[in-house]
Amino acid sequence: MTLTGENPSFVLQKVNEVSFEERPIPALYSPKDVRIEIKQTGICGSDVHYYTHGAIGSFIVKSPMVLGHESAGVVAEVGSGVTSLKVGDRVALEPGIPCRYCDHCKAGQYNLCADMKFAATPPYDGTLCRYYVLPEDFCVKLPDTVSLEEGALVEPLSVAVHVSKLAKITPGSSVVVFGAGPVGLLCCAVAKAFGATTVTAVDLVQTRLDLAKEVAATHFFVPTKGDSAAESAAKIKALLAGKAPQFAIDASGAAASVNTAIHVLAQGGTYVQAGMGAPEITFPITEFTVKELTAHGSFRYGPGDYQLAVELVSSGMVDVKKLITHRVKFEEAEEAFKLVVKGQGVKILIGGPSV
Known part of the structure; x- marks a missing residue:
């Protein structure tokens, strides 16, 4: 044509x-x-x-x-x-x-x-x-x-801004992001811009983690096939010198990532679901309850998210x-x-x- x-x-x-x-x-x-x-x-x-x-x-x-x-x-x-x-x-x-x-x-x-x-x-x-x-x-x-x-790219960045605002990421905190696709990578970048000093990217593909390092991540983890969610969580915490992160974001939608995120979080931590996956999954409700975690769904973006995304780009923070x-x-x-x-x-x- x-x-x-x-x-x-x-x-x-x-x-x-x-x-x-x-x-x-x-x-x-x-x-x-x-x-x-x-x-x-x-x-x-x-x-x-x-x-x-x-x-x-x-x-x-x-x-x-x-x-x-x-x-x-x-x-x-x-x-x-x-x-x-x-x-x-x-x-x-x-x-x-x-x-x-x-x-x-x-x-x-x-x-x-x-x-x-x-x-x-x-x-x-x-x-x-x-x-x-x-x-x-x-x-x-x-x-x-x-x-x-x-x-x-302000549109997907606004998604990451909305996720990070829902999580209420604080300066000096530790954040783990599951899934290093575009939204996951941008969640890493925004978490760092919000003041997180430790940003761990989790993905099955090493090349994506290599890009996560360029974008913002400080630590990287490739899950081992066959490991349970608890085993993967233990390995992530070992990578972080035994310190469980306060914030976890799932940008993959994979059930294994969701379960690992709940297991890896510190007591009283916050979990945000950013990725779409299967309509229903098995969820570690006991682990979620005894840790008294806070969980949020996240959908697109709301007031102020687009403007903040533009400011993060124009300032060079992302x-x-x-x-x-x-x-x-x-x-x-x-x-x-x-x-x-x-x-x-x-x-x-x-x-x-x-x-």
Whole structure:
């Protein structure tokens, strides 16, 4: 396809079938809306899951859907009521629009809004297109020191910020992160930015742990096949000179990681679940109870998370560029998805149609 139309878009037709389509340029429906020309988009695990399975839980692809939600771009048009942005501003897109009226929205938990319209979550189209429209308050202006590539990675970084805020990581603390994929790596980086002095990354793949060392981790652990959760936990504590960590984050969704995290935590520690896994798992409830642990689920991001993520990048406290392993043109989007399916690369960026 020759991408000469007004709004070329990368569309999931059905499982393992994608195509490029010409879509209408989206209209500004509110005086507070902003039209953004998309310049960079990262591929997220959820995008890939829709591509390979057509569903995530109750979210099922029933009609063609534009993929992508980790994006940054340049403001192309603003509504008459927009005051914080102007044409030409570079922004990171927070890609979910809540209803603003429900109890969760009013309580500052808009990520839990049941009527959230989230990009590339059925039935809503995503950002792998030329133009996308958002309200101005869901566009975070990028400082001159932050590139559009970094701006695209603000989305997964905001997930890690939300996780770390829920954990309430304190300066001088010890944190263990299970799973060294993009979110796990960023959780390591944010934990360090929040003041953790010991950050242990756990993964089955040594190359991921090598990257974790570059990003922020101070200690590294590869589980031994056949070990129980208690045995793996004992080995992690030995790695830490016998000191159990106060905080554990699971970014893998693997039952073995969840169980090991509960076993490795110190008395009164805090556990945060960041990764999606099987709908149900066996859980070490006795260990959880006698340690009087605190546990949190974590879903996307909420008020202030995007802005803090941008500040962490602009200040140099988190270097998201280390995660970028591939850069492809918009026309090569399908090839990029196939690379992720094969497990190649960490974070692949797709340029916008005009890049």
